Amino acid sequence: MIEFRAVTKRFEDGTIAVDELDLTVEAGTITVFVGPSGCGKTTSLRMVNRMIDPTSGTILVDGKDVLSVDPPTLRRGIGYVIQQAGLFPHRTVLDNVATVPLLSGWDRRKARARAAELLEIVGLDPAFGKRYPAQLSGGQQQRVGVARALAADPPVLLMDEPFSAVDPVVREGLQDELLRLQAELDKTIVFVTHDIDEALKLGERVAVFQTGGHLAQYAKPAELLSAPANDFVASFVGRDRGYRTLTFLHADVPVHPVTTAKLGQRVTVTDWTLVVDDQDRPRGWLSGVDGEIEVSERDLIAGGSLYDGSTLRGALDAALSSPSALGVMVDDNGAVVGVVKADDVIKALAKARAAGEVPK
Amino acid sequence: MGGWLFDPAHWSGPTGIPVRLLEHLGYTLMTLLIAAVIAIPLGAFVGHTGKGGFVVVGLSNALRALPTTAVLILVVLWAGLGDFPVYVALVLLAIPPIMAGAYAGIRAVDPVTVDAARGVGMRESGVLLKVEIPNALPLIYGGFRGAALQVVATATIAAYTGAGGLGRLVFDGLALQEFGQMLAGAVLVALLAVLVDLGFAGLQRLTVSPGLRPVGTGGKT
Amino acid sequence: MTWIFENWDRFWEVTEVHLRLSVVPVLIGFLLSIPLGWLASRSATARAILFPLANILFTIPSIALIVITPVLIGVKILDEINVIVPLTIYTIALMVRSVADALSAVPGHVTAAANAMGFRPLRRFLTVDFPLALPVTIAGLRVATVSNISMVSVGALVGLGGYGQLFTEGYQTDNPAKVFAGLIGTVVLAVLADGLLLVLGRVLTPWARAGR
Numbered sequence A: 001m002i003e004f005r006a007v008t009k010r011f012e013d014g015t016i017a018v019d020e021l022d023l024t025v026e027a028g029t030i031t032v033f034v035g036p037s038g039c040g041k042t043t044s045l046r047m048v049n050r051m052i053d054p055t056s057g058t059i060l061v062d063g064k065d066v067l068s069v070d071p072p073t074l075r076r077g078i079g080y081v082i083q084q085a086g087l088f089p090h091r092t093v094l095d096n097v098a099t100v101p102l103l104s105g106w107d108r109r110k111a112r113a114r115a116a117e118l119l120e121i122v123g124l125d126p127a128f129g130k131r132y133p134a135q136l137s138g139g140q141q142q143r144v145g146v147a148r149a150l151a152a153d154p155p156v157l158l159m160d161e162p163f164s165a166v167d168p169v170v171r172e173g174l175q176d177e178l179l180r181l182q183a184e185l186d187k188t189i190v191f192v193t194h195d196i197d198e199a200l201k202l203g204e205r206v207a208v209f210q211t212g213g214h215l216a217q218y219a220k221p222a223e224l225l226s227a228p229a230n231d232f233v234a235s236f237v238g239r240d241r242g243y244r245t246l247t248f249l250h251a252d253v254p255v256h257p258v259t260t261a262k263l264g265q266r267v268t269v270t271d272w273t274l275v276v277d278d279q280d281r282p283r284g285w286l287s288g289v290d291g292e293i294e295v296s297e298r299d300l301i302a303g304g305s306l307y308d309g310s311t312l313r314g315a316l317d318a319a320l321s322s323p324s325a326l327g328v329m330v331d332d333n334g335a336v337v338g339v340v341k342a343d344d345v346i347k348a349l350a351k352a353r354a355a356g357e358v359p360k
Numbered sequence B: 001m002g003g004w005l006f007d008p009a010h011w012s013g014p015t016g017i018p019v020r021l022l023e024h025l026g027y028t029l030m031t032l033l034i035a036a037v038i039a040i041p042l043g044a045f046v047g048h049t050g051k052g053g054f055v056v057v058g059l060s061n062a063l064r065a066l067p068t069t070a071v072l073i074l075v076v077l078w079a080g081l082g083d084f085p086v087y088v089a090l091v092l093l094a095i096p097p098i099m100a101g102a103y104a105g106i107r108a109v110d111p112v113t114v115d116a117a118r119g120v121g122m123r124e125s126g127v128l129l130k131v132e133i134p135n136a137l138p139l140i141y142g143g144f145r146g147a148a149l150q151v152v153a154t155a156t157i158a159a160y161t162g163a164g165g166l167g168r169l170v171f172d173g174l175a176l177q178e179f180g181q182m183l184a185g186a187v188l189v190a191l192l193a194v195l196v197d198l199g200f201a202g203l204q205r206l207t208v209s210p211g212l213r214p215v216g217t218g219g220k221t
Numbered sequence C: 001m002t003w004i005f006e007n008w009d010r011f012w013e014v015t016e017v018h019l020r021l022s023v024v025p026v027l028i029g030f031l032l033s034i035p036l037g038w039l040a041s042r043s044a045t046a047r048a049i050l051f052p053l054a055n056i057l058f059t060i061p062s063i064a065l066i067v068i069t070p071v072l073i074g075v076k077i078l079d080e081i082n083v084i085v086p087l088t089i090y091t092i093a094l095m096v097r098s099v100a101d102a103l104s105a106v107p108g109h110v111t112a113a114a115n116a117m118g119f120r121p122l123r124r125f126l127t128v129d130f131p132l133a134l135p136v137t138i139a140g141l142r143v144a145t146v147s148n149i150s151m152v153s154v155g156a157l158v159g160l161g162g163y164g165q166l167f168t169e170g171y172q173t174d175n176p177a178k179v180f181a182g183l184i185g186t187v188v189l190a191v192l193a194d195g196l197l198l199v200l201g202r203v204l205t206p207w208a209r210a211g212r
């Protein structure tokens, strides 16, 4: 658990980067600090491992005042990941990851073995261990940065825009990976970003900072969307926050049966028909045609996004993006279960709201 | 013209070419060692703290303007003949480039890397010794090898005040109006400079992390 | 210091010689290194020849070059040309690299834009490339000038003029004050020349500090 108690940071030039911050980060959760550039996210984060000392106020990590611990010792017990990864260019990937265990006095062999294990945990081939950082892609460097921070198994992890220097596809992969890791490791993670989507995706709790170092709102993602504390938060979480709210609702939507046909089959198509492969996975749609035809790849109309049965947002998007206005729902193996309709999603939303499941 | 150099008589005895070469090499290596011991810690420390940079730059420039001959003569007049004046003069010559290289090398280390070093819990000594200096090595070697070339060339004037080294060939040749001997001295000094530089280039390859070589050439991929 | 004032005429005389012996090689060397540096910045072959050659020339001790030059070009050992030629060579050896580096560092988009506007090569070099390369070039020129001023003294070891004469005479007559006077002269001259070039550089390249 990390507690900020009336923490203020004023730099020598008079800039107030953090203003009277009161906030508690629960153990075993991912808490995201989000806000526009220069609002004091990095400063708040760096005060936890004493890369910066507060001007006034107290920060407790697991009940202990950080100012009572000498900085190097404190930092060895707190993982720290930064935007540019900050790997040591003169050390191999393996030795980079082994840094903290070695500093903490492990013997070299044990530290290296642990480092190799960590490379696997973060999804890197251990063969990468022999490379130097300059020989890795940005995304790979970022994984090594995470591995290095995890090496000594610290209970707390500080991450400062760790994924913002990589392309969107890689970023999404790294985010999923982090969620998977967290499910296993159960760390207390503070994650800084200026990307609201990233914040809503990763954070169990999200702290929205306002320029001048003020905490504007500290809440669960769904609440942030449905009940922003002020205009700043409302505009920061964005215009389509109503739509985003659906991400956090898991209400039931009725699933309707759908006519399917297999590739190569001879059929008479009268209405929208979903074409599937041998494993029942959707391939595309056929709209009504005259007479009997043999279904071939050529006739298919590309489908929309697939609904995996998790959130209302997925259901609505599947329905809206489908050429037939029917959202295809699939199971874990990708096989077709049925279809959902947009009206049903709206009804489900109304029901959830009536039941008080949508925070006000 | 090369007759003097290849005359076997000049390759033996206490004033033979091998002895002069070794003396010259001795002056050079000893000078570099002393200068490095003074200049690298100084430059690195100032680079690390970021304070007093103007002192390093100013001191380097002032020392660069100092005529080595004058220093040599002054120390001889003050302390008498011998190797000591030679070392004073040459060490003062070698300090500026070595110190400037160390200072610039440490300053050039990516601040993100240094920040990360502190972030993982290194103490200041660790940050300097385990991260900054290893990363600064290419520039440290740059300054050091520059100094080495200058020292090899300038050690020649040690012979003006009667000390040894390859300068003896030049000054003795001058006194005897023996051009072959002067030329031999010049050629041998240049040769020695190239060899010394090759030696340090080898040392650099051995001690600088492959991770710091230009991208694509370091290690296996 | 008192030696300087008590022997002002002599001091001024060696100062003049010293100045001439160091400034002339810097000027000639600088002018010659511009076309050579340009060549090195354009052609890899030229670079592969010029840079190693410059390095080797630099390793030849100045005293050796000074005593060898007269034999090679057939003049008397006490001719001033014996200092001017070696120092010119050193200047070129230093400056070729500076000029080449400076010209290579001119951003490609700037030269491309100049070409697109219809500059002919020589005109583009004189009005675009070279001015943009001046800051780095002048930094190199400062190093060459200071080291030349300090190296001229070596000529005195074979009897040539300049402050070096004060060193050798002081040594022979056991007069440290005279040596010290020469040392002060050399350092003051070096510092003045360096400062002058610094100021000149700033005046010539006002854009280099704009927006900082």
Ligand SMILES: Nc1ncnc2c1ncn2[C@@H]1O[C@H](COP(=O)(O)OP(=O)(O)OP(=O)(O)O)[C@@H](O)[C@H]1O
Residues within 6 Å of the ligand: A011, A012, A013, A015, A016, A017, A035, A036, A037, A038, A039, A040, A041, A042, A043, A044, A194
């Ligand atoms: N060392 C410093 N000295 C003076 N002011 C500083 C210093 N470090 C940060 N600041 C100022 O403090 C404020 C908060 O900075 P901080 O780095 O915490 O912002 P941030 O929220 O992390 O922004 P970004 O999203 O751009 O990283 C900014 O106005 C910044 O200019």
Ligand SMILES: [Mg+2]
Residues within 6 Å of the ligand: A041, A042, A043, A160
């Ligand atoms: Mg930041």
